Amino acid sequence: MKRTTDSLYSVIYRTVKRIPKGRVATYGQIARLAGLPGQARLVGYALHNLRGHRDPHVPWQRVINARGESSLPGLDAELQRQLLKSEGVIFDRNGRTDLLQFGWKK
DNA sequence: CCCATGACTGATT
DNA sequence: TAATCAGCCATGG
Numbered sequence: 735m736k737r738t739t740d741s742l743y744s745v746i747y748r749t750v751k752r753i754p755k756g757r758v759a760t761y762g763q764i765a766r767l768a769g770l771p772g773q774a775r776l777v778g779y780a781l782h783n784l785r786g787h788r789d790p791h792v793p794w795q796r797v798i799n800a801r802g803e804s805s806l807p808g809l810d811a812e813l814q815r816q817l818l819k820s821e822g823v824i825f826d827r828n829g830r831t832d833l834l835q836f837g838w839k840k
Numbered sequence: 841c842c843c844a845t846g847a848c849t850g851a852t853t
Numbered sequence: 854t855a856a857t858c859a860g861c862c863a864t865g866g
Contacts, residue, residue, distance in 0.1 A: 739863070761848050774848040775861060782847055783864095797847080805847040814847095 745769065746780040747789070753796040756822045757838040758831060760800045767840060778805065796821075796838075802830040 749768040753759050759767075761774035770776060781794050795817040798804055804811040815825050823836050 742863085762850090765848085772849080772861060773863095775846065776848090776863065778847040779863060780847095785847095794847085799847080800849055807847075810847085 742770070742776065743780045743783060746777055747784070747792050750781070750792050750794065750797060753793060753838050755793075756836070758796050758798050758802075758818065758823060758833070758836050759838040760833070761797060761805070762800060763838070763840075764797060798831070800833075802833045804829065 745768045746764060749764050750759075752767075761777040762772075764777045765771060765773045768777070777797065781792075781797060784792055784794055795814045798814075804814045806814055811829070815829065818831070819825065823831055825831050
């Protein structure tokens with residue numbers, strides 16, 4: 735089975751689209767559900783690539799790291815928190831959310 | 841082809 | 854709770 739980069743990104747995007755509104759998933763969780771266990775970094779790479787792609791159909795803001803915080807640099811982290819906050823996800827003063835409460839339970 | 845980097849993770853200290 | 858570290862692999866120089 736040949737895996738092109740495009741197919742890898744596609745399966746990742748499809749998985750991210752399954753995250754319900756008001757929920758968050760970790761990079762590792764997306765990797766597992768996409769059939770790529772242990773490949774969390776690839777999920778981050780795929781989402782990063784999304785920027786140039788500018789596909790509004792992929793809810794990138796619902797993907798955060800295993801510590802419950804945004805992994806985006808600088809101002810983008812605030813944008814992500816703002817978008818999630820508008821969906822009902824609550825962040826504490828350290829910019830973290832409770833995965834037990836808001837994590838996507840698949 | 842080699843090397844460094846990155847929107848990461850889980851275990852260990 | 855926080856800092857370290859090895860493992861991960863596509864991407865770009």
